[in-house]
Amino acid sequence: MSNARTRYIVGVDLGGTNIVVGAMPEDGSRQLAVRQAATQAELGAEAVVHRIATMVAEVIADVTASEKAREEDFLGVGVGAPGPLDRERGVVVVAPNLGWRDFPLRDSISVRTGLPVALDNDANCATIGEWWKGAAQGAKNVVGITIGTGIGGGIIMNGVLYHGSSDVAGEIGHTTIDSTGRYCRCGNYGCLEAYASGPAIALRAREALERDEVSMLRRMVDGRLDELTAATIYAAANAGDALALEVVRDTARFLGTGIGNLLNILNPDVVVITGGVTQAGEPLFEPLRAEVKRRAFRPAVDACRIVAGTLRSSAGMVGAVATFKQQRLGAV
């Protein structure tokens, strides 16, 4: 048996709805003591930090007990948070879902846990998580796309997360695919997010239903069209509903256009898509890949796999551990 003690890193995935905290050995071989709690952002930033610190302490206590680890075996805490962030100052610049502005998240957690903390945005964490332990393992250049309420992205180049000059690299949701197209809540026109985020998918279905098209969707929400979600639409598509299938195919076409751009710019070997939209499965991925093939250069298409993430709800936590390693220990 080796004398080297196992060292651990705690990962925190802070979302608008839930907080996920767990620990991993430095080699990422296992997920330990993973737990989840409601964020309750409405109670204020200090309450959220307190909840995170408590969860981190519980995880450390659990792992110390189950693994016979010591407190000094914990190297630090990686935290994924909604962006944009300023990593140098350790600050969440703006997070509408949390109601935060210029909040010093890194140091707040560090003070309460007594551990070094590395901060990164949630989409970067999901991307490096899928690269380290999920669907993009072994790839050199990765684009990660997280589709939910918004569309975020992360970029890995030559095995390292790329943050850009002011930590906003990877804002794939706000690339223009139709310069005179749909209004986006960012204030711009024709952003990918305005077509293919969860709410945008629901909106396009609602517009079609308001044109009196036939669909089981109307019945699925008891006629309350404002209750339509992307998940309802995937369910209807999987049940063969023609209108829902059309909405999914259009979604694939929009995503394929945006992803085609990424292939021509970044020429990645893997594009990994995470978030609820992946529930749509092959009815989404198959036309999406076809659109990318139509739009991107052949050598870029041939070099690239386009896949759904496999880590699901733990991608952010695993990625927070990985970004801690990359930022603080120099390599993953």
Next chain:
Amino acid sequence: MSNARTRYIVGVDLGGTNIVVGAMPEDGSRQLAVRQAATQAELGAEAVVHRIATMVAEVIADVTASEKAREEDFLGVGVGAPGPLDRERGVVVVAPNLGWRDFPLRDSISVRTGLPVALDNDANCATIGEWWKGAAQGAKNVVGITIGTGIGGGIIMNGVLYHGSSDVAGEIGHTTIDSTGRYCRCGNYGCLEAYASGPAIALRAREALERDEVSMLRRMVDGRLDELTAATIYAAANAGDALALEVVRDTARFLGTGIGNLLNILNPDVVVITGGVTQAGEPLFEPLRAEVKRRAFRPAVDACRIVAGTLRSSAGMVGAVATFKQQRLGAV
């Protein structure tokens, strides 16, 4: 005086029309013995390689004489060529302007010159040239955009040229800005190149003139609208012609949309634009910057300068020297 002898690298910029060859000391402090000759691609690939090798030999002879250098002080040859390339095999995969397909340019030049050769595409060379010695000096993350017959691009991240997984990274001209827009010669619809390359600019002006709009442009080409070029249009715009100014402003809007996407994806500190289009000057750059500001995220806009290249016709040669250093010596 130091005992260390100055070492030199030869740079070759191979274009469809001209070949530019020169040498630089390893530190890039001077351009030496720069010369230019017609490519004459119609004489065949072997004739082009022979011409390049002859020019390289002349440059080396000149520099040996003027600098009292020895042949062994020449470390190698950097070559910029129209892409796409396969750098691993040293091959030009397809170059329509040269009529080449799968031509082993690197080894052909190496055999004839007896020197190590590093190959890179012309847009990458222009980008690293401007970064090393031109308008993007001192930047960490750079996007270079070369606008001529087509629109090419190069990406520098953390001071290193990024090539992607199969050497096609940076194909900015073929990113979609209008998914159902103009047909592009790549077979796709709505590519940036279909709106803002030299021929696309001329085409848009011709379309406007065919609608009988008033303009000095008609007189400038003696009514032969198919002789309109982007340069004619810049000249008319600088003389205050309203239609030409509108074409330039539209060009700025299209380029601004594509560059806005690059800011949100790559968050560079400099975007450097090279090629004939920069002759348009501030009437182009001012509305271009405004469009980028409208489209991209504030922290990405604030972090980024958008400038015209300063090396002009020597950008490719200087960049070929720089890419040799980066590929063969590990750093620039």
